[in-house]
Amino acid sequence: MAALLLLITACAGPAYQDHVKPGTVIDHLEVIGADGALLARTEIPRQTGWCLYWNHSVTGDGVIDCYVDDLGKMVLHRAYQPDFAAGLGHYPGRGILTSAEGGGYWIEDIDEPVRGNAYVLRVGSVAVNHRIVTDRDEINLSKMAEHTRVTIRLDTGE
Numbered sequence: 166m167a168a169l170l171l172l173i174t175a176c177a178g179p180a181y182q183d184h185v186k187p188g189t190v191i192d193h194l195e196v197i198g199a200d201g202a203l204l205a206r207t208e209i210p211r212q213t214g215w216c217l218y219w220n221h222s223v224t225g226d227g228v229i230d231c232y233v234d235d236l237g238k239m240v241l242h243r244a245y246q247p248d249f250a251a252g253l254g255h256y257p258g259r260g261i262l263t264s265a266e267g268g269g270y271w272i273e274d275i276d277e278p279v280r281g282n283a284y285v286l287r288v289g290s291v292a293v294n295h296r297i298v299t300d301r302d303e304i305n306l307s308k309m310a311e312h313t314r315v316t317i318r319l320d321t322g323e
Contacts, residue, residue: 185210192234194297196304197316203311207302209234209319214242215299217317219285219307221247222293226269232279239279239319244272283318 185191187211196205209215214233221228226247233242243260247269260275288295288310295306295318306315 185213190237192237192322193320194299195320196297196306196310197318198310199314204315205304206295206320207297207299207304211236213300215297217295217297219289219293219295222289225292234319235278235318237282237321237323239282241275241279243275243279246270246272261316279319283316285314285316287314288312295322298316301312 189212192209192211194207194209194215195203198204207215211234214231214232217227218227218229219225224247227245228247229245230241231243231245233240245265260272263271263273265271286295286306288306290311291307293307296305297304
């Protein structure tokens, strides 16, 4: 799992083609609207990841949750929190709290599987700026589905 940290950073990694080896299984991350419509879809090579970025609705500070496609299973791997404002914080036994360079905190090694490879998100305003960032794409959820419910799902084709 430590090697995955190199692929899941606070900013986009190397060019998509540079780290996907021939024969790598490609899954898809999908954003599905409340009405069931497919709003966005992007390739996720297995053993790589993506992050959900947003600005805290009270403080405006940036927050990040990073996930891994762990052999076809969506896993919450790490999170960045600028402080412990409303709804944020570290819970003993759920990852390792470390200080982030430049301030804030990373909660590392959460390694929590997401039930059913999907979760529901109530997308915030454009000011909250919910967005999914991969090595290949940036999907701005707030621009496409502001104030609505979406499902973020890892589709393994199975």
